[in-house]
Every structure is written in C-alpha cells, then in structure tokens.
Amino acid sequence: MPVYQWVAITKKGRKLKGELDAANEKIALNQLRKRNFDVKKLKEKPKDIFANISFMQPKVTSKDIVIFTRQFSTMIDAGLPLVQGLGILGGQLENPTFKRILQQITRDVESGSTLAEAMKKHPAVFDNLFVNLIAAGEVGGILDTILRRLSEYIEKNERLKARIKGAMTYPIVVMAIAILVIAVILIFVIPVFEDMFASFGKALPVPTQIVVNMSRFMKGNIHWCLLGLGALAYAAKKYRKSKGGRKTTDSLALKLPVFGMMLKKVAVARFTRTLGTMIQSGVPILDALDIVAKTSGNVILEEIIYDVRSSIAEGQTIAEPLSENDIFPGMVIQMISVGEATGALDTMLEKIADFYDEEVDQAVEALTSMLEPLLMLFLGGSIGGLVVAMYLPIFQMAAAMG
Numbered sequence: 001m002p003v004y005q006w007v008a009i010t011k012k013g014r015k016l017k018g019e020l021d022a023a024n025e026k027i028a029l030n031q032l033r034k035r036n037f038d039v040k041k042l043k044e045k046p047k048d049i050f051a052n053i054s055f056m057q058p059k060v061t062s063k064d065i066v067i068f069t070r071q072f073s074t075m076i077d078a079g080l081p082l083v084q085g086l087g088i089l090g091g092q093l094e095n096p097t098f099k100r101i102l103q104q105i106t107r108d109v110e111s112g113s114t115l116a117e118a119m120k121k122h123p124a125v126f127d128n129l130f131v132n133l134i135a136a137g138e139v140g141g142i143l144d145t146i147l148r149r150l151s152e153y154i155e156k157n158e159r160l161k162a163r164i165k166g167a168m169t170y171p172i173v174v175m176a177i178a179i180l181v182i183a184v185i186l187i188f189v190i191p192v193f194e195d196m197f198a199s200f201g202k203a204l205p206v207p208t209q210i211v212v213n214m215s216r217f218m219k220g221n222i223h224w225c226l227l228g229l230g231a232l233a234y235a236a237k238k239y240r241k242s243k244g245g246r247k248t249t250d251s252l253a254l255k256l257p258v259f260g261m262m263l264k265k266v267a268v269a270r271f272t273r274t275l276g277t278m279i280q281s282g283v284p285i286l287d288a289l290d291i292v293a294k295t296s297g298n299v300i301l302e303e304i305i306y307d308v309r310s311s312i313a314e315g316q317t318i319a320e321p322l323s324e325n326d327i328f329p330g331m332v333i334q335m336i337s338v339g340e341a342t343g344a345l346d347t348m349l350e351k352i353a354d355f356y357d358e359e360v361d362q363a364v365e366a367l368t369s370m371l372e373p374l375l376m377l378f379l380g381g382s383i384g385g386l387v388v389a390m391y392l393p394i395f396q397m398a399a400a401m402g
Contacts, residue, residue, distance in 0.1 A: 008037035018091015073147035190215035207389040262363035269356035276349030
C-alpha cells in the first residue's frame, strides 16, 4: 500500500505534517479531512529500495521508545483520539524502522484491534511488560498514566544498565589496549632486538629468551592465534545461549567477589522496580510475577521468581519464599512483608528500588576504584616486564665492559 506524506492546518491554526497509508491519493485526502484537517500538501512518498533488507535498517532504541511513550501520554491526556495520536507520532518519527512499525500499529487499531494487541505483533520493540501494562491501561481507562509510568520505568532501567556498562567498559578497554600493545611489541619490536642480540655471540638471559620465544611464536602463528580466539569466542557465545550454559554462567557471575554483590543489587533493584510498576498499574500479581521472571535477565533469579509465584498461588506471601535464597537481603524481605501487611506493596517496592539504585551507584564506584590500581599493576607488570627483559643483555654487556 502506498505511503502519502502530508502537510495540514488544524482548526486552531496549528501546522502539522505526517505520513499515512492509503490505497490512493483520494482516500488519503478523505482520511485527513475526517480529522478536520485543512490539507495543504499531499504526495506519495518515494519508495525506499532498502526497506526490505532488515540488516540495513536502523534498530529501535530505548530512547526512541521513551520519547514515543512520553509524547503519546501527553496526547492521550490532552484528549486526542488514539488513532490520531498514533498517526501524528508515526508521521514525525525519524527512525524509519520505528515509523513502519507504528504505521502498522495504527492500521491494526483502525481495523478494530486494541492497542495492546497491535503492539504484541512487534515483540522486538514492545516486550511483554510493555504490552501487558498497555492492556491494563486500556481496561482501566488510565492509558495516559500507564504510558507515563512506562516511560519513567524505561528511563530508570536504562540508567541502571548504563551504570553497569560504564563500570565494565573501562577495564575492558584498558585490557584490550594493553593486549594490543603487547602484541605489537612481540611481533614488530622484539625481532629488531633479536637481530641485535644475535651479534653478541652469547647466551641470552632466561627472561629475555622467554620473550624472544614468545615473539617467534606470535610472529609465526598470528593467524592461528586469531583463529583460536575467534573460535573460543564463538564457543563461549554458543555455550552461553544453551540452557545449562546460561545457568552456569549466571550462577558464577553472582558468586564473583565484588562484581557478584553488585549484580545482586542490580537484580533486587530491577525486580522491585518492575513488580512495583506492574502492581501499581493494576496487573494481577501472578501475571506480574510471570512477566518479571521473563524479563529478569538472570536464570537463577528467574527460577526464584517462579518459586515465589508458585508459593503465592498456594496462599503464601511474597516475603516467605524470598527469604529462602541469598539474593534478597533481610531488609528487603522485611520491607516487602510490611508492604503486604499494610496494602502498600507497590509503594514499598518503589522505595526499595530507589534505595538500591543508589546502592548500585556506590557499588560501581567501589568497583572502579578497586579496578584502577589492579589495571595499572597489570599494565606496568606486563609491558614493563617485556622492556626490562629485552634490556637485560645490554645491561650485562655494559657490566662486562665495565
């Protein structure tokens, strides 16, 4: 179906522009006039030759979704009809992938589908959490409030992810640079020294000989080294994707010193934030726990949440099964218990999430502070050790001459 670009003036004199799908230009014009628009410009959009090549299309980012939910919430709150709001937002989006998805959602809603049903067809963009909250908002007549909560939830969740990525990026970059520098020294610099040492006519010191042997191996087998690293990375990725591999790696990650404690705090913050948002939005507790488990990001935590769900189905409280593992601290369990007893569980979960967001910040700072001297020690020890090993024969020759 052709896509038409339009420019129109509203009754209040506001200039709008956008895009819509229609069988022909006449139908497109009638659709715009039904919205009480004074159409000033209408033309068919040129076709994108790369539209059907998925890997050449931009991905829909969390930032795109946050902006969309905030703007959509404002439009619904202002009394704008659902289809009109979707049409306006779809027309002004710069991301072509998101634009096509939103136009498809608009067509589905116009055909009689609910907004949640239309969004459910695009799981890569709108996950189970998003779709279920939208469904709850439509049923409860509080779609604008739900959209606002969703945008706040996504922003806080992305901020949490950014902190973890920031904590991991620094050591990974430093390690990568160090390995690259060591490889360059071994492949290009050491052979120059080796030619010079050959003219000495004496046996090299043990550290120097080890470095020279490493250089010869690297220079003669660099392609096998790279191939081996690639194969190792591929095998690790495949193992991680397997059910047993993911469970093993997730379990090990939670047991790591310092880093494991930070991951536990992230898990608590994410669990309480997601569950609190869903309960506050009117999603039934069992459905909410099912979605929270699927979006937890950790197999061990997912199993714990499903155990909680089974216990609640049997008549227990949330706090009881949570106390049977070492991920959730006693303070968190006590606060959840108080929230259940007072009927303010959603509020208590939000408070816990805010507290643990700050705890994660402190954990990230502590991790960074601890890693910095360790990384400097690694850099100094590895690169400095190579330099000293290569200068040992020169020092010995100078001592002999003296």
